[in-house]
Amino acid sequence: MNKLIIDRQKLFKFYLEKVNHLCDSCDWVTSVSPELIIDIIAEAIEQNPSIVIEDTTMQIIQEGIENLKKGKSLKLINNQLN
Numbered sequence: 001m002n003k004l005i006i007d008r009q010k011l012f013k014f015y016l017e018k019v020n021h022l023c024d025s026c027d028w029v030t031s032v033s034p035e036l037i038i039d040i041i042a043e044a045i046e047q048n049p050s051i052v053i054e055d056t057t058m059q060i061i062q063e064g065i066e067n068l069k070k071g072k073s074l075k076l077i078n079n080q081l082n
Contacts, residue, residue: 003054004052007051007052007053010050011045014040014044014047015040015044018040019032019040
């Protein structure tokens with residue numbers, strides 16, 4: 001299973017843009033609901049897929065272990081990680 005990494009800087013920038021737009025379009029904002037926050041985050045990821053990065057390091061390591069068991073070289077593993 002691969003781990004997903006969130007680019008928090010990109011997400012934060014998108015989130016602030018949305019919140020600022022919301023504040024500009026309303027005279028009065030007293031609170032932001034959890035649902036709105038989730039909607040903003042989901043929209044950020046849907047519109048900017050580069051926010052989510054798939055970390056394949058563990059998969060590469062597991063494949064490397066399997067290759068070692070089969071007698072293959074560590075060079076392949078090193079090339080994939082670099």
